[in-house]
Amino acid sequence: MLNIKEIKEVNRTGFKRQYQSPQSYTLIIGRNVNGKPLPNHKWKGFKSCVDSFIKDHKSQVFVNSEGFGEWDGIKENNNTWVFASKCFIDKDRIRKLAKLFRQDAICLISGSTQLIG
Secondary structure (H helix, E strand, C coil): CCCHHHHHHHHHHCCCCEEEEEEEEEEEEECEECCEECCHHHHHHHHHHHHHHHHHCCCEEEEEEEEEEEECCEEEEEEEEEEEEEECCCHHHHHHHHHHCCCCCCEEEEECCCCCC
């Protein structure tokens, strides 16, 4: 149950649901559009937008790595982030990023992290 101070804060800022413990995510973007790589400035902009998206979710980033992958049989550069957040992920914003950078899709994998040792 919320107290009056919490109710005023919710009315002022809106209710933001959170998980009790951090959830783990892997987010992967590819560089190609119609089989051709994005120009360097657009690729940097795409990665910067994803960085901002992750920061806006108050995340702890474990991996931010550029590599190579394959989508529909076409090899391309990609970038992978692994992060944890208590915030619910704004999938509509991911869809908007995909559309903005003319991507077929952006990969988002969610789950829980286990440290084994």
